[in-house]
Amino acid sequence: MASANGDKVELGFNIVTVTKQKKDWILLSLRVVAFLATASATIVMATNKQTKSLVVATIGTTPISVTLTAKFSHTPAFVFFVVANGCASLHNLAMIAMDMLGAKFDCKGLRFALIAILDLMAVALASAGDGAATFMSELGKNGNSHARWDKICDKFEPYCNRGGIALITSFIGNVLLLIITVMSIIKVLKQNRLNHVGP
Amino acid sequence: MAKTWRICLLLLRFLAFSATLASVIVVTTSHERVSFLTISIEAKYTNSAAFKYFVIAYSIVTVYGFLVLFLPQESLLWRLVVALDLVFTVLLISSISAALAIAQVGKKGNDYAGWLPICGQVPKYCDRVTGGLAAGLIAVITYIVLLLHSIHTVLDPLLLRKN
Numbered sequence: 550m551a552s553a554n555g556d557k558v559e560l561g562f563n564i565v566t567v568t569k570q571k572k573d574w575i576l577l578s579l580r581v582v583a584f585l586a587t588a589s590a591t592i593v594m595a596t597n598k599q600t601k602s603l604v605v606a607t608i609g610t611t612p613i614s615v616t617l618t619a620k621f622s623h624t625p626a627f628v629f630f631v632v633a634n635g636c637a638s639l640h641n642l643a644m645i646a647m648d649m650l651g652a653k654f655d656c657k658g659l660r661f662a663l664i665a666i667l668d669l670m671a672v673a674l675a676s677a678g679d680g681a682a683t684f685m686s687e688l689g690k691n692g693n694s695h696a697r698w699d700k701i702c703d704k705f706e707p708y709c710n711r712g713g714i715a716l717i718t719s720f721i722g723n724v725l726l727l728i729i730t731v732m733s734i735i736k737v738l739k740q741n742r743l744n745h746v747g748p
Numbered sequence: 749m750a751k752t753w754r755i756c757l758l759l760l761r762f763l764a765f766s767a768t769l770a771s772v773i774v775v776t777t778s779h780e781r782v783s784f785l786t787i788s789i790e791a792k793y794t795n796s797a798a799f800k801y802f803v804i805a806y807s808i809v810t811v812y813g814f815l816v817l818f819l820p821q822e823s824l825l826w827r828l829v830v831a832l833d834l835v836f837t838v839l840l841i842s843s844i845s846a847a848l849a850i851a852q853v854g855k856k857g858n859d860y861a862g863w864l865p866i867c868g869q870v871p872k873y874c875d876r877v878t879g880g881l882a883a884g885l886i887a888v889i890t891y892i893v894l895l896l897h898s899i900h901t902v903l904d905p906l907l908l909r910k911n
Binding site for chain 2: 618619620623624625626629665666669672673676677678679680681682683684685687688689693695696697698699701727730731734737738741
């Protein structure tokens with residue numbers, strides 16, 4: 550059944566109509582905040598470094614000092630944290646760019662589905678990074694008396710504080726990413742309802 | 749054809765449930781007591797906060813997995829299953845990542861922080877926890893597959909259904 554002057558022709562299968570959609574400002578602003586949160590978590594943790602020199606002995610009149618460094622790259626969990634948050638912030642940046650610049654690309658009607666799936670992957674990655682880094686920093690803060698692992702936060706307090714700030718910012722980004730994922734999935738549901746393909 | 753697909757899905761959900769159950773049981777029953785000279789060291793999963801989080805998260809998902817096995821096909825609750833699948837998959841991913849991070853420190857130690865590996869002293873405990881984490885990894889991968897399938901079935905995002 551083809552309409553004479555309409556712009557929607559119904560053939561044997563469903564065609565997705567690319568109608569002019571109102572810009573979703575809430576989703577865009579959530580994405581911007583999530584991008585800022587994950588990007589700042591990455592940068593704060595990646596520049597987390599503290600050097601401390603302790604005098605261990607004195608020979609005659611010259612003191613011998615040992616330099617200890619605390620870097621994020623010493624701990625594999627923090628390296629994973631930086632990589633995961635970096636990927637999540639790149640994903641957010643790509644989604645913002647796609648929302649603002651590529652509104653006409655529809656990818657054969659799969660646009661919303663692709664965005665939902667990529668959001669799912671980003672939230673999974675970010676939550677994995679958060680989980681690992683949280684417990685690693687808890688270990689550094691409290692130590693583990695059963696395994697004879699001393700805590701390091703009393704000796705390297707600024708390092709620990711910066712790590713804590715990066716962690717909190719990453720949590721905010723993670724929660725926002727989860728909300729964004731739910732909104733993207735709801736968008737897919739609405740799009741399907743609009744095109745008469747419903748569950 | 750649809751019947752075999754349904755049985756396949758049921759088997760996949762059963763695999764996920766049994767993997768989470770197995771990892772909970774293995775990690776919970778792993779404890780070893782080692783004594784040399786006059787000191788005795790006991791290694792339990794409760795010694796580490798990450799393993800406690802791991803066991804709690806996986807027990808919650810085991811109960812959820814058990815309940816979903818009995819959901820009839822045409823029930824309206826499958827929409828809720830999509831949302832709960834998402835939440836529980838993210839929970840599983842976070843907990844296995846935390847447990848793996850702490851287990852890696854236990855196995856390799858951390859030279860910079862002066863933390864010695866403990867696997868040399870309590871090898872049986874180490875092996876059991878490794879087995880529990882491996883089962884947990886299988887559970888996570890199965891849940892990711894199930895999540896993608898739930899979204900596909902309920903929402904049909906790739907527009908494969910022709911109505």
